[in-house]
Amino acid sequence: MTxxxxxxxxxxxxxxxxxPGPAVINSIRRRYPSATxxxxxxxxxxxxxxxxGDDGVDAAYLMPFxxxxxxxxxERLDEICQIHPLDIIIPCLDSEIPNYLDLTNEFKSxxxxxxxxxxxxxxxxxxxxxxxxxxxxxxRVPRTIAVSDLKAAYKACEEIGFPLFLKGKQYxxxxxxxxxxxxxxxxxxxxxxxxxxxxxxxxxxxxxxxxVVGLGDGKGGLLxxxxxxxxxxxxxxxxxxxxxxxxxxxxxxxxxxIKKLKWSGxxxxxxxxxRHGHELIEMNPRFPAWCDFPSQIGCNLPAMLVDMLLSRPMxxxxxxxxxxxxxxxxxxxxxxxxxxxxxxxxxxxxDANPNPINNDFVxxxxx
Amino acid sequence: MSANRTRKNGVNGGNAVHLSNLKIVNGCLAFxxxxxxxxxxxxxxxxxxxxxxxxxxLGALITSYSQRYEISPAIAARxxxxxxxxxxxxx
Numbered sequence: 001m002t003x004x005x006x007x008x009x010x011x012x013x014x015x016x017x018x019x020p021g022p023a024v025i026n027s028i029r030r031r032y033p034s035a036t037x038x039x040x041x042x043x044x045x046x047x048x049x050x051x052x053g054d055d056g057v058d059a060a061y062l063m064p065f066x067x068x069x070x071x072x073x074x075e076r077l078d079e080i081c082q083i084h085p086l087d088i089i090i091p092c093l094d095s096e097i098p099n100y101l102d103l104t105n106e107f108k109s110x111x112x113x114x115x116x117x118x119x120x121x122x123x124x125x126x127x128x129x130x131x132x133x134x135x136x137x138x139x140r141v142p143r144t145i146a147v148s149d150l151k152a153a154y155k156a157c158e159e160i161g162f163p164l165f166l167k168g169k170q171y172x173x174x175x176x177x178x179x180x181x182x183x184x185x186x187x188x189x190x191x192x193x194x195x196x197x198x199x200x201x202x203x204x205x206x207x208x209x210x211x212v213v214g215l216g217d218g219k220g221g222l223l224x225x226x227x228x229x230x231x232x233x234x235x236x237x238x239x240x241x242x243x244x245x246x247x248x249x250x251x252x253x254x255x256x257x258i259k260k261l262k263w264s265g266x267x268x269x270x271x272x273x274x275r276h277g278h279e280l281i282e283m284n285p286r287f288p289a290w291c292d293f294p295s296q297i298g299c300n301l302p303a304m305l306v307d308m309l310l311s312r313p314m315x316x317x318x319x320x321x322x323x324x325x326x327x328x329x330x331x332x333x334x335x336x337x338x339x340x341x342x343x344x345x346x347x348x349x350x351d352a353n354p355n356p357i358n359n360d361f362v363x364x365x366x367x
Numbered sequence: 368m369s370a371n372r373t374r375k376n377g378v379n380g381g382n383a384v385h386l387s388n389l390k391i392v393n394g395c396l397a398f399x400x401x402x403x404x405x406x407x408x409x410x411x412x413x414x415x416x417x418x419x420x421x422x423x424x425l426g427a428l429i430t431s432y433s434q435r436y437e438i439s440p441a442i443a444a445r446x447x448x449x450x451x452x453x454x455x456x457x458x
Binding site: 208210228229231243244245246247248273322323 | 402
C-alpha cells in the first residue's frame, strides 16, 4: 500500500517581512504536486493559511511559540501526528531551529525526517560566532561584538565606530548612527529576542547586497545553490527583487563556509560588497523567502531537500543563469471569518484527507 | 588603450567592470554577470563594448567608431576614452 508524503512546514506569513514557508511549499509542489502539506502556524492571520494556490496548505495547526521550549513543541507535534502522521518537517524560522535540534532523537524514534543539522554547525554560524568562522576560513566578516547590557553596547559602538548595525540574536537589525539611537535599538532588540545583541560594523563600499541560497549535503559538499544581487529592497532591507549573478569569487566563499561547517540542509548566506570584496554579514539556517525563484529556473532546492531526507535519488540542481531575475508581487487573498473561527480552535483543514496512521506504508512521491 | 585608463581589479575595491563579465543585452543594456549590476547604454556604447569584447585593437576601434558616427578620429578617441573611464573597464 502506498501513501503520499506528508510534509509540515512553518513560516507561512508573506507580509512586509516575508517568511519562507509558502515559497518552500510552492517549490515542493512544483515537483511533487500530490504531497500533503501541513502548515505549522503561530497566528490566525498568517497569510499563507488563506492561499488557495500551490503555495497553500492542506491543513494547518496552531503551534506553541518557540519560547515555550522543545517539550511543548513535541507534545503539539504528537497531537498533529494523531491526525496527520508527518513524514517530514521543514522548519522555516530561525527561532524554531534550536527546539528542533533538541528533539533530533525524538524525531528519529518517530521516523519523522528533519534537516539533519548539528548543534555544532548551527552555533558556529550564529551571529556572535560568525567573525571566528570567517577568520578560520579566510572570509571577511565585518567586525562584530556581542553585548548583553547597554554599557557594553555603548562601548562596542565606540570601538566599532558609527554608523554600525545592531542585530537581534535571531531576527531584527537596525542601522544606528548615534548613541541615542543605539540605546533605543538595543532595548527593542533585547525586549524582542533577549540577549546578546550583536553590534556589527557597517560595510564601507558599494553597499550592494548579495544573497546565496543553497543546500549542503552534510559532508562538506554543496548540492546546489543560487546567488543573487538584491535589486529591490523593502523598508527593512529584505529582497523584493533580485538578479542571478555568476561570480566565481562569491561561489568560492560559499563553498568554503559549507565545507568548514559540513552543513546539512538549507541555508542562506548574506554578503555585502565592501571596498575589499564581499563580506559575510549573516548565515541563516533555513531557506530564504525567495527560494521559489531558483525553483522556477531549474534549481529546486526544497524538492531536493525532500529527496535528500527520504534518501531518494536527487535530481541535480541546474546552475542558475546570470541575468534571470525575480520581482516580488503582492496579491490580496480572500478569507472568511469562519476560517479564523476554525483555526482558533487549533487547526484548519482545506480538503486534506488525513493519512492513515501507519508508518510502515511505503512513501511514494508522485511526479 | 593607455595604461592610466586600465584599472586592475582591486584599485576601486573590486568594483571595476571586467569585459569578459559584461553582456550586451538587446543592444541597449550592459549587464555585469559577476556583480549583477546593469545599466542602460546608448547604441554607440554598445558598439564600443562589443568591439572591445572582440578584442579589437584601440586604433582600429577609433577608426571604425569615427567612420560609423562620421566624426573625426580625435573626437572618437576622446569619446572612447571618456566612456572607458566612466565604466572603469578592465580588459
